[in-house]
Amino acid sequence: MTRSIVIAAVQANPTVGAIAANEALARRRFSEARAAGADLAVFPELFINGYPPEDLALKPAFWRAGREAVERLALVTDEDFAALVGVIWPAEAPGRRPRNGLAFLAGGKVQGVAFKCDLPNYGVFDEKRVFEPGEGPRVFTWKGVRLGVPICEDIWTSGVCADLAADGAEILVVPNGSPYRRTADQERTEIVRARVAETGLPMVYLNEVGGQDELVFDGASFALDGRGREVMRLPMFEEATGVMRWTEGPEGWTANEAPIAGWMEGPGEIYHAMVLGLRDYVNKSGFPGVLLGLSGGVDSAITAVVAADALGPDRVRCFMLPSRYTSRESLEDAEDCARRLGVRLDEVPIAPAIDAFAAMLTPLFENRPPDLTEENIQARIRGLSLMALSNKLGSMLLTTGNKSEMAVGYATLYGDMCGGFNVLKDLYKTEVYEVCRWRNAHDPFGVARDPIPDRILTKPPSAELRPDQKDQDSLPEYADLDAILHGLVEEEASLDEIVARGFPREMVERVQRLLYSSEYKRRQAAPGVKIGLKAFGRDRRYPIVNGFRDQVYGE
Numbered sequence: 001m002t003r004s005i006v007i008a009a010v011q012a013n014p015t016v017g018a019i020a021a022n023e024a025l026a027r028r029r030f031s032e033a034r035a036a037g038a039d040l041a042v043f044p045e046l047f048i049n050g051y052p053p054e055d056l057a058l059k060p061a062f063w064r065a066g067r068e069a070v071e072r073l074a075l076v077t078d079e080d081f082a083a084l085v086g087v088i089w090p091a092e093a094p095g096r097r098p099r100n101g102l103a104f105l106a107g108g109k110v111q112g113v114a115f116k117c118d119l120p121n122y123g124v125f126d127e128k129r130v131f132e133p134g135e136g137p138r139v140f141t142w143k144g145v146r147l148g149v150p151i152c153e154d155i156w157t158s159g160v161c162a163d164l165a166a167d168g169a170e171i172l173v174v175p176n177g178s179p180y181r182r183t184a185d186q187e188r189t190e191i192v193r194a195r196v197a198e199t200g201l202p203m204v205y206l207n208e209v210g211g212q213d214e215l216v217f218d219g220a221s222f223a224l225d226g227r228g229r230e231v232m233r234l235p236m237f238e239e240a241t242g243v244m245r246w247t248e249g250p251e252g253w254t255a256n257e258a259p260i261a262g263w264m265e266g267p268g269e270i271y272h273a274m275v276l277g278l279r280d281y282v283n284k285s286g287f288p289g290v291l292l293g294l295s296g297g298v299d300s301a302i303t304a305v306v307a308a309d310a311l312g313p314d315r316v317r318c319f320m321l322p323s324r325y326t327s328r329e330s331l332e333d334a335e336d337c338a339r340r341l342g343v344r345l346d347e348v349p350i351a352p353a354i355d356a357f358a359a360m361l362t363p364l365f366e367n368r369p370p371d372l373t374e375e376n377i378q379a380r381i382r383g384l385s386l387m388a389l390s391n392k393l394g395s396m397l398l399t400t401g402n403k404s405e406m407a408v409g410y411a412t413l414y415g416d417m418c419g420g421f422n423v424l425k426d427l428y429k430t431e432v433y434e435v436c437r438w439r440n441a442h443d444p445f446g447v448a449r450d451p452i453p454d455r456i457l458t459k460p461p462s463a464e465l466r467p468d469q470k471d472q473d474s475l476p477e478y479a480d481l482d483a484i485l486h487g488l489v490e491e492e493a494s495l496d497e498i499v500a501r502g503f504p505r506e507m508v509e510r511v512q513r514l515l516y517s518s519e520y521k522r523r524q525a526a527p528g529v530k531i532g533l534k535a536f537g538r539d540r541r542y543p544i545v546n547g548f549r550d551q552v553y554g555e
Contacts, residue, residue, distance in 0.1 A: 004247040005143045006246070007038065007039070007042060007244050008042065010029045014047050015210075017050055020069075032241060033241060040143075041083045044177060046100060047085055048066045048069050048088075054130070066089075070110060073105055077108060082105060087101050114149045152174065155195050165200070171204070176205065179218075180215075182269070189222070196226065200226050202246070211276050213281070215530055216277040220233075221240075233260045234259065237272040273529060282421070289396075291318065292419075295321075296333035299432060300400045304343060313448075320334045320335075320347045321348050333456050336453045361377075383415040384414075386418060390420075399420075401525075407515050421527060422525070422527070422528035426529060433457065440457075481511065484508055489515070516542070516546050516548075519546065522536045
């Protein structure tokens with residue numbers, strides 16, 4: 001008799017800490033998977049508790065609540081339908097840490113729990129801080145099929161999968177909490193292909209979807225048969241369930257009747273990550289909407305567009321806060337952008353507040369000439385005004401600084417850095433323009449076509465805090481600045497290496513100095529969507545007081 005098993009890969013969006021809501025979501029997906037004829041439903045890593053739990057994982061009450069939830073879920077299973085559900089499993093004794101577990105629910109009870117063996121402790125991960133590793137991988141048998149269940153990091157080296165193959169596993173099912181970054185889908189595919197080639201076993205790679213603080217989980221789940229052929233692919237950045245009928249044949253196990261979705265790439269992929277990250281941050285935090293300052297510049301324009309796509313134009317409110325240095329073009333461009341998006345725009349001139357601060361402080365400035373102080377006062381008046389509107393209206397303030405500006409400190413604490421979230425935090429300025437051009441050419445959420453006026457994309461960037469100010473008055477051209485910053489931040493390249501790429505040594509040294517001396521600002525910046533290899537914050541943790549400076553040893 002030909003053996004077969006129907007597996008439902010549930011690519012779902014849990015909320016960290018919301019155990020009751022996650023349990024209810026699992027129940028709904030149980031029903032859908034059962035209705036689709038599945039024998040087994042598989043959920044992402046730590047689905048019940050949410051991933052990553054960070055130090056919530058150290059609370060015994062949190063462990064107990066998760067375990068009780070999976071025990072209740074087990075009652076929904078029977079002799080025909082089972083599930084694999086990620087959960088924090090309580091510590092075995094006082095003073096011990098819990099474990100990152102995958103509970104096998106079948107026949108009305110918890111039949112067993114597999115534990116993650118390799119705990120990641122790099123980049124955004126610090127699982128060794130909160131979990132104890134499993135002593136070895138587990139194989140569960142269901143419908144006569146032996147299923148090996150490595151968990152996320154367990155497949156990034158060969159040991160765990162090799163052990164599962166030696167233990168008689170026939171299909172590998174791996175639940176993941178793998179955050180989005182530009183190269184993630186390619187890296188995951190390469191790793192899965194390597195494990196399949198090593199073991200000769202098919203693998204179902206199931207990933208979480210959704211936003212959690214600065215992380216976005218892009219889904220993009222897929223499956224390969226034992227010969228490395230792709231037999232399932234789920235979409236990016238949205239919930240989905242992939243139902244696969246695995247059948248044993250002369251060439252081993254293979255699957256059919258499974259969906260094959262297209263995957264995004266380039267600026268479109270980045271844009272969807274930004275939208276999902278903002279949507280979940282706002283909705284899971286319970287805010288009714290967002291507001292922001294719409295200056296007529298490119299950064300605030302794309303932030304408003306992302307917000308409208310993520311939440312709908314009716315939940316986005318914009319404010320123009322002009323000073324005497326604000327150009328007529330900026331006012332017109334902000335109005336045009338708001339009109340195209342269908343968002344409300346109000347004008348709040350800040351001249352009265354500037355005059356009041358001048359009257360208050362000028363006698364104490366001791367006849368010193370105007371300088372950066374007066375520029376920062378303008379930015380802080382805008383920040384104070386927007387925070388007041390946020391408090392009064394109840395909407396979260398979005399800040400709009402990009403990675404280039406945050407890297408070199410081209411931002412004002414308690415001014416334009418005010419806000420609860422920043423969708424541009426991990427995008428360099430040149431990448432901001434790329435995403436803007438992509439969005440003007442596409443309308444993925446049906447909100448607005450060509451929402452960013454061309455003049456916003458072609459005029460020189462300016463903070464407009466003094467007459468005829470341009471960003472490049474005090475910064476290198478953004479193409480050069482971003483290339484140098486990428487070398488310093490993402491690559492940890494030496495100054496000699498960057499100079500060898502054709503950049504003037506004085507420029508490279510200056511950018512390094514600005515980067516290191518601005519760490520104190522970044523520590524106080526709003527969270528934002530992680531896009532690249534090293535986002536400021538969770539990925540890149542440099543000391544604020546830092547006396548190290550690399551030197552250029554050239555001619």
